[in-house]
Amino acid sequence: MRDKVVGRENVLWMNCERQGRAKMLRGGSVRVLRRMCALMSLSFICAFILFAAIPVSAHSTIHKAESNHQFTLEIYGNANEDDTIDMRDVTYIKLVIFGKKPETEFCDANYDGKVSMLDVVQTKLIILGKEAKLTFIDSREGYPRKIVTVEKPVKRIIPLADNQADGIKVLGAVDKVVGVGTEIKNKPILYPIMSKLPDVGNVWGAGPDIEAIISLNPDILLTYEFRPSPEELDDKLEGTDIKVVRYTFNVPKELPRVFKTLGYVLDKREEAEEFIDFFENHMNLIKERLEGLSEDEKPKVYIEWCRPYLAFNKLSGAGQLCDIAGGINIAADLTGVGSPHSLVVDPEWVVEQNPDIIIKVVGSENSGYDVDDVEGIKTVRDEIMTRPGWESINAVKNGKVYLITIELLDGPQAVVAAQYFAKWLHPELFEDLDPAAFHQEYLNRYMGINYDVKERGIFIYHPELYPDGR
Template sequence: MVTQMNKTAIVAIVITALILSAAVIGYSQNWFQPTTNTQPNTTQPTATPQATSSPQPTATPQATTSPEPTSTPQPTESPQPTSTPQPIVASLNLVLEIYGNANMDDKIDANDIEYVRRINNGTASTTRFADANNDGTIDQQDIDQINSIINGNATKLTLLDGNGNVITVSLPVNRIVIEYIQNAELVRVLGIENKVVGIDFAVEKLKSIYFPENADRIVSVGQLYTPDYELVLSLNPDMLLTFSNTPSAISEKASKLPGVDVVFLGLYYPNVTHPEASAFFQGILKAGYIFNKVDKATEYANWLLNLTNTIRDRTSTLTESQKQKVLLTNYPYTTSTTIKAYATLDTLGQVCILAGGANIAASLPTYFNSSSVNIDAEWIIQQNPDYIFLHTVRYTFSGVMNADPAQGMDVDDVTSIRNCLQNYTSQPMFASVNAFKNNHVYIIAGDFRNNAMGGVLGAVYLSKVLYPDLFSDWNPQTIHQEYITRFLRLNYNLDEHGVFLYPTLSINGDTVGAPNGAQ
């Protein structure tokens, strides 16, 4: 009996212990707590008040910046309209030469505002373009100016022109006079052709092609060197996009056009071997900011860069022994024409390098520091090039038209260029030269050097001529047509119009360099 009672007591004790243990575990695991978590009302330390900053556009990713000291009040930024989208700018390996590019990258965006704030609180160093309004002080007004540039409502823009000189232009620009082909094509790339009210002699000759929408309302103001200044002023322009590249010529035009911003963008200085380092590339991007067309300018710059990279990736595989020996020279319009070989400072000299040619002018002492070098027939025979390209200019700066060889966008008939080539290649003194023996002498259009592709078009065609197997999948006319249709937005068909290369190429039954059927 006692034993039975002891057993019962022991069991009761064990059960009680188990119940108590379960209760403890359940409490520790919140089995008996309410389903809503009520947090204790813990008082947090009061943080140092921060100055209110303007909301940044959400479309542009912000770069990670160093933490700001909480004890230093931040300058209040002007509110930004949230309805204005940020330009989508691809990363380019350059420093955009516009005041407001505080962090010295390839664009102006909200990161520049943040950088100016850091300069003001002492956590970043002053940079050349941080003083956005160029008044000598980096302050809230520079943040306001950067905001206005981003949002496209700035009334002034300070930048370096194509020669590296500081200029300030008034915005917006609604009426433009333009000089020469490069500027004419760039305004079409940017989609601002409706702003053009005046053009120079060369552009006037192509007016119906470049400006079919408003050709009858655009006035010719004469040739580039000595335009009719009174006529220019009568058009009430906001800006003259000049192609005069010397500071003295630019200053003279500015002095004779009071109230007009005379801007040299730098399109005179392309460099297809190092495009991102060129004034030409900067000029495209700067024009995007001047005319509030940043997206279009950047898209176009990246397209050009992709083409040059594609060509370079292929031609860089060539050994020196595999490279064709090339002479790039000017077409001899008269018997007294000085014959030149284009060198490294000229667009065509750079085109030769990019296209993989071995420029025979490389042996000349001034090749690396000149645009061209004077040569003669004896030297050409001695160098014995495999290919010769004769560059032509139809409409000149000075208002002269070279009728023959007829080439370019306003020519459809190859008779003139064919006759000129036959006359050139029939010279007996060149009979032993490889280029003559193998029918590798070509006349090339001025467009290969003097358009808004900055020599890239020339490299596209020449690379195919020199290395058809290396560029077996490459049709230069397809790329050329893309430029005309996508960027110039012209209703112009290369199968029907334009003479750019003679002799032409035949690619899969397509005549390349002139209209289909050209002989």
């Protein structure tokens, strides 16, 4: 009997021992797992701090340490609000975190609503060109603006108009284009590759083809600040991953900022910087010669768009070119309805203003790269010279009515138009300028087409100075 009791006790003891060992093993596993998690968390934190602390190489080829451009780069991460993103922004964000600097809008590099060490990491990733997302502000002052966040890298783009297509060519990003607007489709001389891509409608007339756009699944769709309207485009793309980015590439005072921003967005920073330097160098050549010019020495200028009596104000690209070239735009301070940069004026008002020079912009039906007959542009000038009552205007009396194609004003080629404006407004100061030769240099350098501007096309017109339209 005692042996049976002892046997049962031995069995119970062994069962308890096994259960105890199992509990010990389970408890040990939990403790080990907890230690491993703690070590992993600590390792992550250390790596995070290390990455936030290490400097980006001062010899990085992505960014120059200093920049001479005069604009604010409106990309989140540009904490000190200058024209580039570099280690100074990293330092600024850290000083904001420590309460040593005031917070700026662009300190929130990862755009999560607060400034933290995560923004330091995001800014360093931007500097290195390794960011997974990028947030920036599109458009420009005077127009509706919005904050856009894009996934990086951007691989698929649709430009809706030739204005944006020119910007893409300058940046060397044609390989990212998957579809184009009708304007681009209809210009194979300027866009031999893009013109062969699918048509997604137009900024004018019937408007964009939303179904075609969605079917091509672009990351970004580039268009003007004001056309198509948000109701025609943005609202109809809501619910997709397509980002509508609104930029115009022909406004001199905005062009450097636009190219710098898209250089970051499209990973074309060096190309953007190179063009900005090219653009600013040629603009500065004009500005330097006009330095010290008094207001009395500046001619009054009336700039008219393709449509009769549609004048440009100071927000327009042509209006800014007039200012840079040393002229006084008589419509500079006028505002219109519908378009912030242009308005229809009364013909008698133009007579009262009595401009010294008239610059008329001519549409693509009578000018441009695929037009060789000068008669169309000549007819446009004749109409201006014979408008009732305009014979008393100084510009008409003195024969200072110049015509220029829209092709040289609706895109980065405005840098070429600037030279023509300077020669027309101050011929005595710019006798040595050869805008046609500069035009050719621009085409060779950025458009990459086999085209001779002295043999083909109609770009400017004046019966004595440019009787053949070139």
